[in-house]
Amino acid sequence: MKITASDNAAITLVPFLHGKIMFTEHVRRLCLENVFDCIAVDLPEPFEPYLAEAIDELPVISAVIAQDGNDALAYFVPIDPCDAVIEGIRQSRQNHISFACIGHPLLRRPTLLPSLPDEYAIGKLGFDGYASLCLRMAGNPEHDGQQDIEAQYIAYRIDKLKNGYKNILALVHFRHFTRVNYHLKTKKKRDVSFSSLPYYSFRKEIINPDHLYFVLGELPFVTAKFEKTRHESFSENIDIVACIKDLFRETRDNYNETGQEALALSPARIQRGLQFLRNLTVMNNCLIPTLFDIVASGKGVGGNSYALHLLKCARYYPYLPQDINSPLLSAGIDRITLPGEQIPYDAVNFLRDFDFVWKKLSIKPDPSEFQKQKYRFSWNPHGVCSHIPEDLRIENFNSHIRNKAMSLLREDAAAPEKFTVSVRDGIDMRETLAKWHTGDIYVKELPPARGGIDAVVIIFDSEHDERYPNLATWYAEHEEESTLTFYSTDPFDNLTGPGIARSYYGGLSLLFPPRSIPNIFEIKFNPAPVNLSEYLTLSALLFGREKRVAFVSKNKPDIHLRKTAAHLKKQLVWIPLSTFSSETLKKLRAFHVLNGKEVRSWATRFIGD
Structure with missing residues (x-):
């Protein structure tokens, strides 16, 4: 920031970049700490009569559009709440002072800036330090070049404003700031005459909320947060990094509300996603992530569905026009389509400083209701199989459960003895602490394993x-698979692709080595089991060949199940469900039903990791 004093007026020159919330908050702070009687903004002068009405309609975002005789080209200024010039005009309206657009009256495509350091560095460098760094990187415009001519006109307008105002805040863009400062100091007479200026027609249109990402400097989600804080008296400045964290959390909460609780993301998983996002951002030599990086990190921790929800949440802007049925302005990159028209115009956005770079990210959207019906009607009831990666996951978990149950049995059978010359199988901490007053150390000796475990109930x-209306028994395709009995949600309620349905286990029983067994849910028992989990436990007790059955559940097996196991000369080895992380359990619960083995060739394209 540079302050230039003259005989009659004080001029505060502030450099800025368009669409950056850090500059917007700096302008807002200046207006709160100082008393200005005029705010001059670096926007083309012809837009001045039309901006006030559009800004008064905020937080509904519109655009002021200018066209000359060339029907193929349009110029527009989106009313971006996070833009410094829009904030400057907004402050002038709220404080009942004058504002002026001091940019060159001839509408031309502005020169895009080279890549500059992220404005988030203002927090460490300070505003003046960051501005000096960016001005040095942006360079000094060529003498009598387009930018220098525009800077001469801006300096001329500021000189004119000094005659009517005593304290002026002038917001000058980085591309003009150096030359404007130079021309104000030289105080020479400037030639700003124009032989003729084209006639421009202006109109104001509300922008389609779905297209705001293409015209705003910040994410629509961040812009909405900024608008919300404006109405809070003691709110602090927006922290973009904190907003990104809020984006991940709020998307997760909305994601859970859609009923997909089995795929809910744990806080630890969200934290890993944010770490992944930080790494992507640093690799791109940035401090603030782009939408591409945000969606890519969301896909990495939550798959396609979560990435899509994250994308929708990042682009969502909640402040809508009162008449939602009125035609809206469609906007894209360098193109707009006016309401009621079909042919798009090439367009120049005066609030855009940098070039866009297209990047591709493969995201598979959820199927529409029509597609789900199509998948359902084409389903062959005689062909059903599993998804191989999920088979491997459940078999690995099955092996882990059996080993853990055997380890618990050996621990329970361990015989403590006083330490003499060998620590045996380790120090028995429980016995040592129980007899701490004796000063003796006790060791334990684990007996050799007798028998094994071939049945697991989860x-x-x-x-x-x-x-859980889906009751089934799946037989092993080869010797490395278990015989699987389970109850689950109806897979046809969640068709995710052609011949692909998603379901969630309520419970399952695994027998390994595999064997042929009847469908336990069709067997008549007397007395009948009280719930589906008892059916699974009976299946493991009846068809397991070993004397022990691993039982993984939230609660211990009830007295009825323990009596049944004792009657069959079996033992239920309880492993609390809380032993395992919620993320592991949620990943295990979800599985897919494929409509035949041929579906496996394309299933991975529709099933996230």
């Missing part, structure tokens, strides 16, 4: 049988 939910 109960995720034993209290809501009505949610």
Whole structure:
């Protein structure tokens, strides 16, 4: 920031970049700390009569559009709440002072700037330090070049404003700031006459909220946060990094509300996604992530569906026009389509400083209701199989459960003895602490394993049988697979692709080595089991060949199950469900039903990791 004093007026020159919230907050702070009687903004002068009305309609975002005789080209200024010049005019309206557009009256495509350091560095460097760094990188415009001519006109307008105002805040863009400062100091007479200026027609149109990402400097999600804080008296400045964290959390909460609780993201998983996002941002030599980086990191931790929800949430802007049925302005990159028209115009956005770079990211959207119906009607009821990566996951978990159960049995059978010459199988901490007053150390000796475990029961939910209408037994395709009996949600309620349905286990029973067994849910018992989890436990007790059955559940097996196991001369080895992380359990609960082995060739394209 540079302050230039003259005989009659004080002029505060402030450099800025368009669409950056850090500059917007700096302008807002200046207006709160100082008393200005005029705010001059670096926008083309012909837009001045039309901006006030559009800005008064905020937070609804519109655009002021200018056209000359060339019907193929349009110029527009989007009313971006996070832009410094829009904030300057907004402050002038709120404080009932004058504002002036001091940019060159001839509408031309502005020169795009080279890549500059992220404005987030203002927090460490300070505003003046960051501005000096950017001005040095932007360079000094060529003498009598287009930018120098525009700077001469801006300096001329500021000189004129000094005659009517005593304290002027002048917001000058980085591309003009150096030359404007030079021309104000030289105080020479400037030739700003124009032989003729084209006639411009102006109109104001509300921008389609779905297209705001292409015209705003910040993400629509961040812009909405900024608008919300404006109405809070003691709110602090917006922290963009904190907003990105809020974006991940709020998307996760909305994602859970859609009923996909089995795929809910744990806080630890969200934290890993944010770390991944930080690494992507640093690799791009930036401090603030782009939308591409945000969606890519969301896909990495939550798959396609979460990435899509993250994209929609980042582009969502909640402040809509009162008449939602009125025609809206469609906007893209360098193109707009006026309401009621079909042919797009090439367009120049005066609030855009940098070039866009297209990047591709493969995201598979959720199928529409029409597609789901199509998948359902084309389903062959005689062809069903599993998804191989999920088979490997459940078999690895099955092996882990069996080993853990055997380890627990050996621990329970361990015989403590007083330490003499060998620590045996380790120090028995429980016995040592119990007899601490004696000063002796006790060691334990684990007996050799006798027998094994070939049946595992995992109960995720034993209290809501009505949610799990799908009762089935799947037989092993080869010797490395288990015989699987389970109850789950209806897979046809969640068709995700052609011949692909997603379901969630309520509980399952695994027998390894595999063997042929009847469908346990069709067997008549007397007395009948009280719920589906008892059916699975009976299946493991009846068809397991070993004397022990691993039982993974939230609660211990009840007295009825323990009596049944004792009657069959079996033992249920309980492993609390809380032993495993919620993320692991949620990943295990979700599985896919494929409509035949041929579906495996394309299933990966529709199933996230």
